[in-house]
Amino acid sequence: MLFNSVSFAIFFIFVFFFYWFVFNKSLKWQNIFLAVCSYFFYGCWDWRFMFLLGFSTFLDYFSGLQIAESKTSFKKKFWLILSVGINLAFLGFFKYYNFFVESFAQLLLSAGFTPHMTTLNIILPVGISFYTFHGLSYVFDIYFGKIKPTRNWIDYSLFVSFFPLLVAGPIERATHLLPQVEKTRVFNYSKAVDGLRQILWGLFKKIVVADNCAELVNTIFNNHENYSGSTLVLGAMLFAIQIYGDFSGYSDIALGTARLLGFELLQNFRFPYFSRDIAEFWRRWHISLSSWFRDYLYFPLGGSRGSMAKTIRNTFVIFLVSGFWHGANWTFLAWGGLNALFIMPSIVFKTNRKNLDTVAEGRMLPSVRESFQLITTFCLASLAWVFFRAESITDAFFYIKRIFSESLFQRPDVISGKVLLIVVVFMVIEWLGRQNRYALEKLTLKWNRYLSWSFYYLLILAILCLTGSEQQFIYFQF
Amino acid sequence: MIHFLYKVRLFLVLPVFIAFVSILVFLFCDPFKIVRKYDNYSGYKVNLEYVTMSKFDEKYQKERYDSFIFGSSRVLGFRASSWQKYLKQDSHVYVFSAYYENLTGFYNKLKYLDSLGIPIKNSLVLIDPDLTFEVVDYESKGFFAVKHPNVSSNTWFHFYLAHISAYFTFSYQKQMYSELLGLTKEPVQSGAIRDIDKVFDPLTNEFSCPNVDSYIEKLDSNNYFFTNVYRFPTILDENIIKENKIQPDFRKILEEIKEIFMKHKTEFKIIISPLYSQIRFNNSDMDVLYDIFGENLYDFSGRNFITVSKYNYYEHSHYRPHVGDTILKLINQHN
Numbered sequence: 001m002l003f004n005s006v007s008f009a010i011f012f013i014f015v016f017f018f019y020w021f022v023f024n025k026s027l028k029w030q031n032i033f034l035a036v037c038s039y040f041f042y043g044c045w046d047w048r049f050m051f052l053l054g055f056s057t058f059l060d061y062f063s064g065l066q067i068a069e070s071k072t073s074f075k076k077k078f079w080l081i082l083s084v085g086i087n088l089a090f091l092g093f094f095k096y097y098n099f100f101v102e103s104f105a106q107l108l109l110s111a112g113f114t115p116h117m118t119t120l121n122i123i124l125p126v127g128i129s130f131y132t133f134h135g136l137s138y139v140f141d142i143y144f145g146k147i148k149p150t151r152n153w154i155d156y157s158l159f160v161s162f163f164p165l166l167v168a169g170p171i172e173r174a175t176h177l178l179p180q181v182e183k184t185r186v187f188n189y190s191k192a193v194d195g196l197r198q199i200l201w202g203l204f205k206k207i208v209v210a211d212n213c214a215e216l217v218n219t220i221f222n223n224h225e226n227y228s229g230s231t232l233v234l235g236a237m238l239f240a241i242q243i244y245g246d247f248s249g250y251s252d253i254a255l256g257t258a259r260l261l262g263f264e265l266l267q268n269f270r271f272p273y274f275s276r277d278i279a280e281f282w283r284r285w286h287i288s289l290s291s292w293f294r295d296y297l298y299f300p301l302g303g304s305r306g307s308m309a310k311t312i313r314n315t316f317v318i319f320l321v322s323g324f325w326h327g328a329n330w331t332f333l334a335w336g337g338l339n340a341l342f343i344m345p346s347i348v349f350k351t352n353r354k355n356l357d358t359v360a361e362g363r364m365l366p367s368v369r370e371s372f373q374l375i376t377t378f379c380l381a382s383l384a385w386v387f388f389r390a391e392s393i394t395d396a397f398f399y400i401k402r403i404f405s406e407s408l409f410q411r412p413d414v415i416s417g418k419v420l421l422i423v424v425v426f427m428v429i430e431w432l433g434r435q436n437r438y439a440l441e442k443l444t445l446k447w448n449r450y451l452s453w454s455f456y457y458l459l460i461l462a463i464l465c466l467t468g469s470e471q472q473f474i475y476f477q478f
Numbered sequence: 479m480i481h482f483l484y485k486v487r488l489f490l491v492l493p494v495f496i497a498f499v500s501i502l503v504f505l506f507c508d509p510f511k512i513v514r515k516y517d518n519y520s521g522y523k524v525n526l527e528y529v530t531m532s533k534f535d536e537k538y539q540k541e542r543y544d545s546f547i548f549g550s551s552r553v554l555g556f557r558a559s560s561w562q563k564y565l566k567q568d569s570h571v572y573v574f575s576a577y578y579e580n581l582t583g584f585y586n587k588l589k590y591l592d593s594l595g596i597p598i599k600n601s602l603v604l605i606d607p608d609l610t611f612e613v614v615d616y617e618s619k620g621f622f623a624v625k626h627p628n629v630s631s632n633t634w635f636h637f638y639l640a641h642i643s644a645y646f647t648f649s650y651q652k653q654m655y656s657e658l659l660g661l662t663k664e665p666v667q668s669g670a671i672r673d674i675d676k677v678f679d680p681l682t683n684e685f686s687c688p689n690v691d692s693y694i695e696k697l698d699s700n701n702y703f704f705t706n707v708y709r710f711p712t713i714l715d716e717n718i719i720k721e722n723k724i725q726p727d728f729r730k731i732l733e734e735i736k737e738i739f740m741k742h743k744t745e746f747k748i749i750i751s752p753l754y755s756q757i758r759f760n761n762s763d764m765d766v767l768y769d770i771f772g773e774n775l776y777d778f779s780g781r782n783f784i785t786v787s788k789y790n791y792y793e794h795s796h797y798r799p800h801v802g803d804t805i806l807k808l809i810n811q812h813n
Contacts, residue, residue: 006639020479187479196486226711418648453489460493465648 099328185262195259202252549604
């Protein structure tokens with residue numbers, strides 16, 4: 001049940017009405033209802049994985065209680081390791097088993113051995129990386145004394161399985177979401193309207209921007225050996241836009257849906273392509289994952305508190321792990337490694353926290369210097385995305401090598417006026433709304449009703465008439 | 479909450495009204511010919527499987543079909559009349575085709591015939607190495623590939639919704655007006671034949687493009703193939719599919735297909751299409767196919783006298799009817 005499908009719309013209308021009109025008298029029943037709906041939502045992909053979700057939930061719930069009740073630090077550590085170990089074992093088996101077997105076989109082959117290893121026909125449970133990380137953050141927070149464990153199984157189940165964030169995040173923290181689950185929620189008109197607005201913008205990003213870019217991107221990446229350097233540059237840049245539209249569009253729909261039900265989820269994107277350096281880009285891209293790795297991996301490793309060498313090591317570790325989190329392919333590792341390299345100058349020269357504000361704040365246009373910084377950052381990010389999108393490392397290198405050829409200065413072979421127009425309109429709206437949580441948040445607030453509604457109608461019309469062919473969300477595979 | 483619902487309702491008045499009018503326009507215009515019954519579907523942008531299934535359902539009792547060709551849009555290369563020559567005189571041929579038809583699609587049609595109790599005396603099955611054993615996401619291909627509810631798990635609601643949504647997309651409207659205004663002059667556009675040049679035989683459902691054939695013949699044939707050179711990418715070598723396409727699930731379906739043929743005592747021939755890309759199955763998949771279908775399997779894929787010549791193709795995806803005639807002659811000589 002995709003967020004951009006009619007079935008989800010029908011499902012959500014059903015949930016909304018029962019939640020606010022039937023179960024509104026009791027928080028307990030509201031939570032039970034939402035948990036049941038979340039399991040149903042998950043079961044629509046593959047009912048068998050509902051048991052996996054259930055087991056993972058039980059494991060973390062139980063471990064959390066045991067950690068809190070353990071008197072000795074040895075026992076606490078035992079329950080933490082047990083929970084983390086089993087969670088990662090599941091993740092490793094479903095996501096990485098075949099990758100490790102194939103890589104090991106390849107290694108043996110290159111060493112002159114003839115390996116006889118079999119891979120398994122494993123189906124990756126949708127959202128496993130996301131809900132595993134939800135659960136882990138809960139156990140870590142209890143272990144480090146940040147929160148007390150909940151003793152309400154339903155509340156905890158809802159925290160893990162809450163359908164707006166179940167399959168592609170944002171990766172929530174127990175410290176942020178669990179108190180909202182436990183507290184009575186009251187319908188708020190302006191928040192609900194804001195939620196609808198964010199859903200509309202999310203759908204536009206996904207259906208109009210990302211799906212239309214996808215058509216061109218797929219054509220270019222699937223036949224990159226036949227295209228000129230300039231076309232490949234266009235392909236890389238359009239993929240950067242596609243993945244942003246796709247993933248941030250999903251996050252917007254998730255946040256908007258949750259807001260309609262009275263929940264506030266963590267912001268996942270803050271206009272990452274309006275960043276002046278790669279460090280700023282990473283403070284604005286997939287924020288819930290970056291901050292997860294920062295809090296539970298980077299800081300425990302020592303963060304930037306030790307020597308420069310240690311800081312560099314820690315930075316590489318989180319980028320490589322983050323790359324590997326995305327999938328079992330060397331291309332993701334290369335993508336992570338490349339981003340670590342790009343961020344390195346700002347780590348070494350300690351300028352990584354230089355750009356904490358919004359670019360061109362209070363001004364309509366950026367300065368020449370800022371423009372240059374924005375373009376450079378976008379180009380670097382796009383270059384790294386080539387590895388993310390390519391089928392293999394060889395393909396990625398071949399793609400990049402072909403970019404830097406004489407054909408770079410030719411007219412691109414594949415140009416779509418429609419797609420370019422969509423991208424330009426999209427980026428302009430994003431630019432105008434860059435100081436808010438999402439582009440549309442305050443854009444239309446000062447307009448009169450007729451104008452703002454006309455604008456929304458126009459967006460709806462674009463969603464209906466400019467539908468691209470791609471439908472699946474990219475991050476569902478992670 | 480009441481205020482919120484009131485505002486939402488108010489906001490939705492205009493879209494609901496427009497949607498209502500749009501549906502009326504769709505029902506009235508019936509652009510994809512799915513609302514009303516038609517004698518002839520030639521020249522329209524239609525869902526090939528819908529045409530195939532609805533015509534069959536309408537006529538099978540009267541026409542007593544007993545010989546069937548199954549395949550994707552590549553059935554374009556086989557004429558029902560050509561096959562008829564090799565069958566008994568009282569045979570009644572019907573052509574089942576669907577865009578992006580894979581094994582499941584073909585199997586469902588065979589089961590459908592079996593469930594209706596229709597005798598399957600003869601059958602010609604076209605297997606495409608690049609398509610038949612693929613798991614196809616029909617939704618993403620477009621309305622013309624949406625599966626017919628009688629031979630899939632789709633509901634009629636879903637089927638109609640997909641068509642209505644497609645009608646109001648920018649790309650469809652653009653294409654429709656381009657064709658109406660005569661802006662698309664060549665009969666082959668973007669590697670596919672224009673809808674207005676597609677002809678369906680009302681009786682056998684043979685799918686052909688006589689306009690395109692005469693277009694090619696009228697011009698100096700070298701000229702057509704020269705000016706359309708981008709439709710014929712250079713193929714340097716035979717293209718053997720590395721991975722095994724016939725997974726256990728597909729093997730099971732193939733065995734069940736054979737069981738149905740055995741049950742009906744069908745004279746069947748399985749033809750592996752000669753594709754311009756020279757793509758062919760690997761030996762492991764070929765072994766599975768030979769193991770199940772034995773001498774009824776005829777392989778024309780890979781590099782051979784058909785696939786090395788672009789003159790045998792409309793474009794890189796579809797071969798021309800004289801290729802089908804040649805294949806039919808060869809496989810019947812073989813017997």
